[in-house]
Amino acid sequence: MELGPIFRALMHNPTRFWLITFEVALTLAIVVNCVAIILEQRELLTRPSGLDEPNLVVVTTDPFSADFAEDEFIDTVRDEDLRRLRALPGVKAAAAIDYLPLAGGGAITGLRALDADGEGQPAPFFEVGIGALEALGVELVAGRDHVESDLRPGDDEPVNLIMTQALADRIFPDGDSLGNSVADPDTGEVFGHVVGIVRQMHNAWPRSSIAGSAMLIPGPPYDQRRIRYMVRTESGALDAVFNELEPTMLAVNADRIVTIRPIAEYKRRYFDDEIVLVKVLTTLAVLLIAVTSLGIIGLTSFSVTQRTREIGTRRALGATRSAVLRYFVIEIWVITGIGLALGAILTYALNYALAHLAGAPSIDWPLIAAGIVLLWGIGLLSALAPAFRATLVPPVVTTRSV
Amino acid sequence: MFGYLIRIALLSLRRNPVLSSLLIAAIALGVAVSTAFVTVYYIYSGDPIPSKSDRLYYVQMDNWNPDRPYSRNRPEIPPEQITYRDMRGIMASEIPTYQSGMFVASLTIHPPKAEQRPSRERVRMCFADFFPMFEVPFAYGGGWDRGSDRNLEPVVVLDAITNDRLFGGGNSVGKSLRIEDRQFTVTGVLAPWRPSPRFYDTHTGASQVPEGIYMPLEFVREFEVETAGNLLIWSDYDENAGFEAFLGSEAIWIQMWVQLDTSEQRQAYSDFLDAYVLEQKKLGRFGRPLNNRLLDVMGWLKDQEVVPEEATGLLVLSLLFLLVCAVNLIGILLGKFLSRAPEVGVRRALGASRASVFLQHIVECEVVGIIGGLFGLGLSALFLRLINRLLDNSGQFGLDLPMVAAGIGLALIAGLVAGLYPAWRICRLAPAVHLKLQ
Numbered sequence: 001m002e003l004g005p006i007f008r009a010l011m012h013n014p015t016r017f018w019l020i021t022f023e024v025a026l027t028l029a030i031v032v033n034c035v036a037i038i039l040e041q042r043e044l045l046t047r048p049s050g051l052d053e054p055n056l057v058v059v060t061t062d063p064f065s066a067d068f069a070e071d072e073f074i075d076t077v078r079d080e081d082l083r084r085l086r087a088l089p090g091v092k093a094a095a096a097i098d099y100l101p102l103a104g105g106g107a108i109t110g111l112r113a114l115d116a117d118g119e120g121q122p123a124p125f126f127e128v129g130i131g132a133l134e135a136l137g138v139e140l141v142a143g144r145d146h147v148e149s150d151l152r153p154g155d156d157e158p159v160n161l162i163m164t165q166a167l168a169d170r171i172f173p174d175g176d177s178l179g180n181s182v183a184d185p186d187t188g189e190v191f192g193h194v195v196g197i198v199r200q201m202h203n204a205w206p207r208s209s210i211a212g213s214a215m216l217i218p219g220p221p222y223d224q225r226r227i228r229y230m231v232r233t234e235s236g237a238l239d240a241v242f243n244e245l246e247p248t249m250l251a252v253n254a255d256r257i258v259t260i261r262p263i264a265e266y267k268r269r270y271f272d273d274e275i276v277l278v279k280v281l282t283t284l285a286v287l288l289i290a291v292t293s294l295g296i297i298g299l300t301s302f303s304v305t306q307r308t309r310e311i312g313t314r315r316a317l318g319a320t321r322s323a324v325l326r327y328f329v330i331e332i333w334v335i336t337g338i339g340l341a342l343g344a345i346l347t348y349a350l351n352y353a354l355a356h357l358a359g360a361p362s363i364d365w366p367l368i369a370a371g372i373v374l375l376w377g378i379g380l381l382s383a384l385a386p387a388f389r390a391t392l393v394p395p396v397v398t399t400r401s402v
Numbered sequence: 403m404f405g406y407l408i409r410i411a412l413l414s415l416r417r418n419p420v421l422s423s424l425l426i427a428a429i430a431l432g433v434a435v436s437t438a439f440v441t442v443y444y445i446y447s448g449d450p451i452p453s454k455s456d457r458l459y460y461v462q463m464d465n466w467n468p469d470r471p472y473s474r475n476r477p478e479i480p481p482e483q484i485t486y487r488d489m490r491g492i493m494a495s496e497i498p499t500y501q502s503g504m505f506v507a508s509l510t511i512h513p514p515k516a517e518q519r520p521s522r523e524r525v526r527m528c529f530a531d532f533f534p535m536f537e538v539p540f541a542y543g544g545g546w547d548r549g550s551d552r553n554l555e556p557v558v559v560l561d562a563i564t565n566d567r568l569f570g571g572g573n574s575v576g577k578s579l580r581i582e583d584r585q586f587t588v589t590g591v592l593a594p595w596r597p598s599p600r601f602y603d604t605h606t607g608a609s610q611v612p613e614g615i616y617m618p619l620e621f622v623r624e625f626e627v628e629t630a631g632n633l634l635i636w637s638d639y640d641e642n643a644g645f646e647a648f649l650g651s652e653a654i655w656i657q658m659w660v661q662l663d664t665s666e667q668r669q670a671y672s673d674f675l676d677a678y679v680l681e682q683k684k685l686g687r688f689g690r691p692l693n694n695r696l697l698d699v700m701g702w703l704k705d706q707e708v709v710p711e712e713a714t715g716l717l718v719l720s721l722l723f724l725l726v727c728a729v730n731l732i733g734i735l736l737g738k739f740l741s742r743a744p745e746v747g748v749r750r751a752l753g754a755s756r757a758s759v760f761l762q763h764i765v766e767c768e769v770v771g772i773i774g775g776l777f778g779l780g781l782s783a784l785f786l787r788l789i790n791r792l793l794d795n796s797g798q799f800g801l802d803l804p805m806v807a808a809g810i811g812l813a814l815i816a817g818l819v820a821g822l823y824p825a826w827r828i829c830r831l832a833p834a835v836h837l838k839l840q
Binding site for chain 1: 424428431435467469470508510512519520521522582583627628710711712714715716718719720722723725726727729730732733734736737740789792793794823827
């Protein structure tokens with residue numbers, strides 16, 4: 001190995017050495033931090049919501065006729081809407097709902113177990129009609145679904161509610177949720193009885209730390225300002241069903257504004273910032289790697305040009321082409337290696353700063369290791385072309401011009 | 403002298419177009435990325451109404467649960483909105499120059515053209531003072547007057563986009579528009595207005611565009627409409643007792659802004675608020691300690707943390723990106739300058755001082771910096787447009803004069819950082835060595 005001569009040559013003209021070292025170190029720090037943020041955001045975007053997302057479409061109707069002030073009228077329209085929606089080919093299930101999961105914006109209250117003291121747990125809830133579990137595509141793991149007799153208990157009467165396992169675990173840490181009651185943490189008044197548990201369902205705020213806490217309360221409310229349905233289509237039938245929905249609604253009653261939107265679209269809007277951040281950071285990381293790679297190519301070419309005569313001398317003294325190639329490859333390997341070692345430290349430093357300034361996620365060493373392998377590879381690849389050019393220097397160069 | 407240096411620099415750049423375009427591209431890329439995120443940060447953290455941001459105050463009072471603070475994490479802060487009844491109570495004050503409670507509602511608009519279907523629109527329900535207080539620009543007509551608030555006249559103000567959609571643009575003052583079940587008369591059409599951040603209502607998103615329609619707030623009673631923004635409540639009220647019971651409840655959903663021009667005015671208003679709350683305590687309300695707060699615009703934006711953490715992170719990362727680009731330039735410039743060593747040797751031998759050689763090369767770097775910076779600014783504008791499109795925020799981010807200056811500044815700094823060492827190296831060369839090689 002020519003490590004000795006390589007080192008001495010580097011120290012003889014250290015500028016290139018320091019430039020590449022610094023550039024590689026900085027690049028590692030930035031790229032690894034970008035990737036850490038990207039991974040965190042992607043985790044947020046892709047974690048399962050428990051809903052049948054690809055096949056859910058939301059039908060929102062906003063009536064503007066005075067007829068809708070009457071509860072009976074709303075009931076009639078709602079029944080007819082649901083009957084026609086469920087009869088559409090390609091529709092698997094439909095149910096009334098007030099707010100939407102994954103859309104940001106909903107209702108929330110605080111609840112605790114009836115026979116326990118202490119703080120209430122935040123309990124986001126949806127008021128839903130019969131058939132909501134099927135329409136949302138969530139899985140019941142214990143207890144039962146809502147039935148007709150659950151709907152519209154008298155005022156201030158406890159409701160029969162279905163909650164997610166995650167919320168049940170928060171309110172009933174001992175696991176005895178089913179059949180038990182929940183109460184208002186301030187007044188101690190009974191809010192409702194748990195009749196069913198679903199495995200998983202995200203609430204209206206999938207970004208939050210309590211995304212998995214959700215409750216389904218029998219409803220839906222009489223609200224003259226909005227009547228809404230969750231429609232679940234057969235797998236892949238959403239596009240076909242989509243265009244049928246508005247005419248179906250207007251055929252029942254035309255005195256309303258109808259908005260049709262897949263749940264995936266609500267989710268995309270909710271996560272707009274995260275999606276853009278992932279795109280921007282990906283672009284930044286790719287551009288940066290390209291710039292650094294170009295930099296290494298440039299510096300190595302320059303060094304090859306500068307050392308043309310030395311290379312010629314070595315060749316004249318009997319060094320083979322592969323020996324020249326090996327020399328440059330080992331050299332770049334050493335330089336990027338040192339740069340990456342410094343870069344690992346810099347990565348932690350930058351991560352510390354970003355965590356404080358911008359709440360960035362902390363970085364695990366496997367991510368740094370992956371970054372090191374990647375940049376080492378890119379460093380070597382970038383240096384290959386100029387190094388090959390070095391092997392083409394003929395020994396005869398030495399005889400010229402000195 | 404300077405003109406000569408710049409001419410030399412341009413000549414030198416033209417001699418090796420490939421290398422020169424590489425240099426310019428490196429700066430352009432760095433400037434494009436960094437300027438874009440400096441701009442994003444600048445717009446998020448900027449002053450949306452610089453002419454009077456220190457005279458506009460957001461009003462808060464603590465009507466929250468006596469047993470529990472409004473915010474678990476920040477127990478010292480009062481609730482972030484106020485009740486309707488308290489808004490009515492404090493609007494009786496004659497101290498502020500301007501004042502307006504406000505909220506956003508979602509209402510049904512019936513377009514005048516019969517072929518258009520009705521639609522739901524976000525409507526800002528506010529008082530007459532909203533427009534002069536926030537210096538809202540009008541293209542036609544103006545806001546309504548305080549009398550229209552008192553007498554509940556059906557008047558409405560539209561923004562330019564809504565006016566285009568409903569009336570096909572033009573001066574629509576005096577035209578009639580059906581909202582819910584009533585006819586409203588247009589009193590004014592806004593000129594384009596995009597305060598950023600949208601400071602006056604941070605709850606429905608500080609990055610949001612202003613609503614397209616404005617009407618007197620008291621129509622809330624006529625339409626019995628609840629807010630389309632945030633509503634929080636800690637105590638029950640009788641939901642069957644009608645809308646008045648809701649308006650009289652402890653539910654907070656109103657944003658309240660006042661303009662207080664002098665410190666005496668501010669003091670007087672602060673005293674007024676204290677007196678109001680003490681009065682209410684006698685009625686059995688406001689069970690928590692007296693905790694009124696008047697924050698000015700920038701104070702309120704800081705309290706609401708409207709600058710997303712991501713914007714700060716991207717700012718740091720993009721400046722480091724520019725640094726990497728500059729480090730790259732060092733390498734290229736070093737190669738370029740040193741390959742010119744013989745020429746510099748001749749210049750030195752003919753009497754050029756080290757300083758003038760140094761200056762010549764620095765000027766060359768800065769010429770690269772400026773050209774790269776200009777390209778970078780163009781790229782940056784494209785970049786921001788792309789981000790605008792992705793975020794669907796109707797052009798929130800764009801370069802203005804300070805940001806163009808910042809971009810050029812960043813380019814000059816990058817040029818200097820990249821050029822110092824190579825220029826120093828070249829001016830230190832002994833002339834004789836390279837003369838021999840000629």
